[in-house]
Amino acid sequence: MPRDSADRTFIETLSQHFAADMFTPAEQSYLDEPRGRWQGAEGFVARPRSTQEVADLVKACAEGGIGIVPYGGGTGLVGGQIAPASDTNTPLILSLERMTRIRAIYPQENVLVADAGVILANIQSAAADADRLFPLSLASEGSARIGGLLSTNAGGVNVLRYGNARGLCLGLEAVMPDGSIWHGLKRLHKDNSGYDLRDLLIGSEGTLGIITAASLKLFPRPAAHGTAFFAIRDADAALGLLSLARAQLGESISGFELIHRTGLDFLTETLPDIRQPFPGAPPEWMVLIDIGLPRGIDPLAALEELFMSAEADGIAYDAIIAQSEAQRQEFWSVREHIPEANRRIGSVSSHDVSVPLGELPNFIAQVEQAIGQIGEFRTNCFGHVGDGNLHFNVFPPPGRTRNDYLKERDQIKRAVHDITHALDGSISAEHGIGRLKKADLARYGDPVKLAAMRAIKDALDPKGIMNPGAVLP
Structure with missing residues (x-):
């Protein structure tokens, strides 16, 4: 049986072990990207409701060697959320659109904790209801989801004063490529207990793990x-x-x-x-x-x-x-x-x-x-x-x-x-690498950095199932 057919069979079998409405054939909206450069490979989309369901899905895919394409709001401009048939065999599209809970708001601490599937505009609104400001702002804020924005380290119009997405995040919860859950959802401004896995996952475009929740910085609202x-x-x-x-x-x-x-x-x-x-x-x-x-x-x-x-x-x-x-x-x-x-x-x-x-x-x-x-x-x-x-x-x-x-x-x-x-600049300021700029990263990237990126990818995702074909060849 061709690998592509085997992938489909595995995913169909996998779907029988989860909630009946979790797996559906991928609709066209999951296969398109905003600039029309690619058409995603037809397959299945899974829409879990909890971090544990994400973990169970990832663990099963790791065991079966099935690629996973994390999907947020679909607004990315470098093809990171699209897996063309030429890039990989039939992947499982894992959408976080059902994980939309604001878990907690701590106004005195200026912290908001949210599921990764919460739309940015809804986080801004929840902060405003607490008389606080979440300053990340960009044209797609009505549909972009916070997990995707963090995984691409989004910028937007307020970076000059408040920093980009990485600078607005205190902690993360994430599912790693083997299905284990990293409980890093802290509200601390200082934590020097070893390597910073938070900063590693932010900007990794779903190639090292799937962000499922985040602790976000809030600010006083200007008068x-x-x-x-x-x-x-x-x-x-x-x-x-x-x-x-x-x-x-x-x-x-x-x-x-x-x-x-x-x-x-x-x-x-x-x-x-x-x-x-x-x-x-x-x-x-x-x-x-x-x-x-x-x-x-x-x-x-x-x-x-x-x-x-x-x-x-x-x-x-x-x-x-x-x-x-x-x-x-x-x-x-x-x-x-x-x-x-x-x-x-x-x-x-x-x-x-x-x-x-x-x-x-x-x-x-x-x-x-x-x-x-x-x-x-x-x-x-x-x-x-x-x-x-x-x-x-x-x-x-x-x-x-x-x-x-x-x-x-x-x-x-x-x-x-x-x-x-x-001019000592960067060929990707805020949109990421995705699939569009892989060759550019190889051409202009520092060789030592690229070797370190490959070593990290191989160590955390040895089977290469996390967003295969994105960022690194």
């Missing part, structure tokens, strides 16, 4: 928010504005997003109902800045003072400051819909990179030149410039589609990543 668009002359001015804002506003800066005019042009083209901030033609470059302040400080006055200083220094030449919470939400809606507009245009090649802050203008200039030498393209550069993370995406000219440029895709990606690497 007042301020949001503004600043029109700036170029990317170098964005660094000057960031330095000035830090000098005047300290650690109150939550978001600092660089946006190019192309992003707003794409919104006009594909999502005309999104209300844009600047009347008429938008500036060539702009920054969306968001601040959270304690009681007694007026955010409007703080942003007005910042603009006056920036204008006097020749950094910014215009600004629109949100006058209400509704307008503030409109500003953020512009930023959050840029990825959707990009998707509708259809990128030839998309890149999630980071470089040292001081190299950002140099990076943008070099990449623009390199892309221009390859052909006629539109580029959309935007992202979390406060932490050096840019999304530099390349699109076909008007009237053409990305399918017209399939031959150029690898050349474009190589050019962007070569420049990133030369």
Whole structure:
């Protein structure tokens, strides 16, 4: 019997030993990925309700040598949640969508404990109900689940002030590749008792174990928010504005997003109902800045003072400051819909990179030149410039589609990543490696680090059942 058929038979037999509604044939939603690059291998999806059921499933799969693809909200952009037939034999898709319990909230400790299947927006809401803030925020927060966000070490718009997912997690509960349960769900800020398994699992994209619950950091809610668009002359001015804002506003800066005019042009083209901030033609470059302040400080006055200083220094030449919470939400809606507009245009090649802050203008200039030498393209550069993370995406000219440029895709990606690497940057800032960037990791990764990663993978998952085909070949 071919291995693929044997896998299916094993999973069908396995399903008889669990709850009747746990195993179902995988619906199309489990086989698609947001950018349409891969089609998942048809198989079965298991939806356990508890950590013990996850452990029992993993143990059985380990005994049978069956690959497991952990599935959160399906929002990943590098194919980590999809197992194409070419990558592996029939895997078991293990979805945590039924594990949605907020286990506990400790307001005095600023800690929330949640199952891995809880949607990010629901964690934010639960924190708000306790008059606290869980600051992880990204465009997919209405469907992304906390287990997947931790397993990819997600970033988002508030990293500048609060850190990425790893920095927001105190402890984990996880099922290891042999089916054992690691009870690391602590609420401690200090724990130096040996190797940090928490930090190892965060960012491992389900290749070393399955996160089933997490202890998360909460923060006091700012008493007042301020949001503004600043029109700036170029990317170098964005660094000057960031330095000035830090000098005047300290650690109150939550978001600092660089946006190019192309992003707003794409919104006009594909999502005309999104209300844009600047009347008429938008500036060539702009920054969306968001601040959270304690009681007694007026955010409007703080942003007005910042603009006056920036204008006097020749950094910014215009600004629109949100006058209400509704307008503030409109500003953020512009930023959050840029990825959707990009998707509708259809990128030839998309890149999630980071470089040292001081190299950002140099990076943008070099990449623009390199892309221009390859052909006629539109580029959309935007992202979390406060932490050096840019999304530099390349699109076909008007009237053409990305399918017209399939031959150029690898050349474009190589050019962007070569420049990133030369500037001591990273070819994956916040999206992870998944299946999309395995070859890039092998090309640009430090050999010692890659050898250590392989040794860790082989030690913890000797049968190679955890998300086979992701991150490492």
